[in-house]
Amino acid sequence: MHRSTFVMERENGVQTVELTESGALVVVPRGAWHTAKVRAPSRALFITAGEDTQRHPVTC
Numbered sequence: 001m002h003r004s005t006f007v008m009e010r011e012n013g014v015q016t017v018e019l020t021e022s023g024a025l026v027v028v029p030r031g032a033w034h035t036a037k038v039r040a041p042s043r044a045l046f047i048t049a050g051e052d053t054q055r056h057p058v059t060c
Helices: none
Strands: 004-010 013-019 034-038
Touching: none
Parallel strands: none
Antiparallel strands: 004 013, 004 034
């Protein structure tokens, strides 16, 4: 079972990464919009620089 799905917009479309194991990680390119869809109880650490952070609705 996938625990969470990480979604980010890339130049060529939307990329999804399934995070299923403890210690899994995703590196997001600077300026790429991203979100996580949590499917089961999980722990996550997000490190985000706050300057110029933008929000918009999920489209996928």
